[in-house]
Amino acid sequence: MPKPADANVALDTGSRLWTLATAAVCLLSLLVQLPASLAWGLGATAAVMAAAAWRRPLPVLLRIVLATAMMAAVLSVTGLRFGRDTGCALLAAMLAIKPTETSSLRDSRSLLGFAMFAPFAAFLLDQGPLTMSLGLLGVLSGLVALQRLADAEADAIADGPPPLRRLGLVGKLVVIGLPLMLAAFWLFPRFSSPLWGVPERALARPGLSDEMTPGGWLDLMTDESPALRVQFFGATPRTDQMYWRGPVLWDFDGRSWTPSPWLRTLPPAPVTPDNTAWDYQIEVEPTDRRQLVALDLPTTVPEGAQLSMDYAMRVRVPLSSLTRWRMRSAPPSRFDPQLPQALRQQALQLPQDSNPRTRALAAQWRREAGANDAALVDRALAWIRAEFAYTLDTPLPGRHAVDEFLFDQKQGYCEHFSSAFVVLMRAAGVPSRVVTGYTGGIYNPLGGYWIVRQLDAHAWTEVWLPERGWVRVDPTAAVAPERIYDTLEDRALAGGVGGLAGLTNFGNVSDWLRRGWNDLVLGFDASRQTRMLERLGAHGLGSGGLGVLFGLFALLALGWMAWLLARGERERDPLLRAWHRLGARYARLGLAREPHETAGDWARRVAARRPQGASVLFSLSRRFAAARYAANEGDHRALIEDLRRHHP
Template structure:
């Protein structure tokens, strides 16, 4: 009987990693933790990376002492809690995972240790998707999985004693590619067919909460950060008519309440009947894709004619949704040019609320407005035009503002006379209210950039804007943008002025268009594939919506089919995976053509001796190969060089009867 191979091999806990294998394991571990580090706080990520490199260098020759490993783990844990606070949420858990992986190389010395490190490291790229689901995370995650599989392949060869350095890297990579290809159909079936939850198990991503959104209130300098943020807030694709850029006002929250400093959204607007709109001939049909934010405020081209599904309109025709827009969402909408916005007369309640001003604030503004009212009589439009002419003549636009005190509007209108949209809109509305004209502030976005590659418009957070609406008897609510009235020669400090690389950015615009088009595709086809779209997956084929039970049945059927195909593909090739056995069996088939085949029960050395006796003149070369094969295959090989296996393989392949 032959001795079982496993009984004579050295345990994986006793096989030390050679330098090349150790480097392979550490590189694969670093590739796994990299996408997670990119989603952590920068200081914490850099500290964790530096600690990991230091530990790997310190433990290169031998594992670090147990007490030092404990101290390192505790130190990194303290750093995590000091940076993120003492809580045990998802973000903290991901940071702790990265910290522990940085310490793991301190005890990585054997094949078993290497497998342990790789097994834990593979949790890191998957944990990254709990924090953010950007395309970069997917690409880095795939690279990490490939590196980990290549490292595991090398550890397997090292443990079996069949490590062959002459195997080309692309052959190993091709083997990993075959493994991934076998699992791809099941992964795609799980993505398309496995029933999805309406909301993620882990709740609102903190990264979404960190993104600026249109808030329910507006105070001086609140939007300064958004003005410098060029990331997309929404993307708009028009079907048919497309408005000009000057018409692209995207309506967000409407601020009717004012306390002397802060404008706030009126809570009562949701319960009050929606103001009617009589639209003109021009209408716009479009799809708006909103980027994630922590707000429930939806924007629409001014003015939306109706609320899309799962959204609702307030009295001021501002759109809101039931839950925060914490993922990419798509909305089909219709808007139009307004012939009249509101009833023929403004309800007393609405008139009172949109004329209200706090007592004791901005006396100079109030006095000026009353003087204008006396001069204009009942002509509200004359007062509006007089204010716009004043702005056009004496005011300038800048992002640099001074901190105002109690009478902020007086400071802006009579002293500074420079500011940006928040100050222009807020001060204009105060002036109108003091003159007896109902007015309110509207927040949203103004303008957009056309992406010629994707054929859609990009609304950026830096496009955040505030304008005014005044009530005029013949038109109802009318949009007035006092910021746009500033004369071009009085525009001093803008976002474009702060970009020293404006020319370079303009030359790279086609590159950014391609990148944004790719990101938009990712948002639509991956992140935007939610439970609702899954139910409608087969609607184009005339099958209507499918329920959860049918989805589960289809997924199970496809998964079982894929598993059966995988088993068949793996079993149809009867060749040995062991390169030594494969070479030995090929040698046996050569002798079988001479009628000297090895019997299935016959040991290798006995067969070689029988062939030596049967052949005229003997076959000493086969006997020598049989002895070497038996010694390598079934003997104890402690300390035997890999070159011995490589030489045996070459001789087996070269030998001919």
């Protein structure tokens, strides 16, 4: 079988550079979504491979070895569990070594076609404006590269338009297709649930989990990315009231805290809410988990979520995309005042033969306090306030981690304080548990909402006291209240610190723009689509009616595209384009050429009405007719310039 003709066409330098640049942009849309170490490795590999194969393709055996090594590198980072990120990382690895076999026209087209998969795969990991921008840039660059390859195949690179003109032509194609794209976005039926599922991630996103091990939140405590955004309707709580309740942890194995699975099946405990109530909406960034936070304590449960006995909220499907939840909350005045015996035993359990010094101290305090549980709580807080410090620089915990923290280190962050406090209280006979979530938030005046970031992750405790029930106690706030109730950004703005205040304002603008993207693009779901159509007077349209409406607008858009493309085909000849523009200039004077008129007839009619300048138009019309219809293959550039310069 003979080889295709384009398999033997060598690439010129410009076409190769455009092809490689397109592949690089498409690859970048994937790399920004992958772990940093893997992204840097794949990016460096792509650059080295493109340079190594610049003169000739690498040997087949070497390419096989490289492909095997790249797959092994990806799986060493993502593990053997296959997920969306694993597939995207493997695609990025293959795209990184694809330039090693690119030398001909056919190879370049193959590379471009393969590279176009990358932006679409990146949307499986993120749908933000950066991914959209890189994807659009990759598509535009790919169209320009395909234009150059077509000119190279026709041996017309030297006569082709310059790069900026090529970009202009591609931009026109995008504008022509814009109505069809808008029709698909606004009118294509949107479904409340996806038609098909996609694999979960192999690597977890940063965010709250249902497990806490002292020392395990270091990455989370330094992550400034938003976890959720909150907008209040009406009253707004003070910052020291903003405890965003997440998983509640009961079980302790001497090192890690986890929830009790059997408690999720129990109905929520009885609560008497305070007179204060907060109405708000939270916008949750994707976490791929089922934990949902709410302002402590939620009084309503949104559709799609459920409350456990301890008022931890979970959703039925993983939070793999941006979601919005409307809620109401109120601080409790009494929270489960009659603690069942089974729950009391659960809230007092501790592993045997662990933390002996803490147990001995708790027994001593119990003897001295008698039956006064509140006195035990106050004494522990006073001790922490007097002798402990807040820091993220902590050693790894040993076998008796709580003993080491309370008697040796006396410094740590919220995981250490909450874990040690609950162990001390349980050892003293006070039912207690760990609550995880977020605290505080940064107010963005541009959008009138609050930003809660990953570094606002926090762990506090709840102790059960007679007649009051569960009471929130935050031992971290006892030693570092600024960590909980104040933020660096707040102090900068209050104190007028110019540089930091400027960075904060830039962050507010950036997050406001991201929230606008979330609202206009990612948040345009089935309900928003229905409300938009109802405002336009289209009521009661089901999926079938929407399909018909979309089909109608799609046909109109396709007809408009066909008309523009046909018109562009007619106007592609620069001589004909210059002639039509001359006619448009005369039309503004009321002397437009009629469709049935020849060039000579039109010139004679114009001369009869406007004798001045008629000789120029006569000359141009004769030259145009000769060039257009007499098969004159000579140079038309002079005629085109004369047509452009003539202004009646």
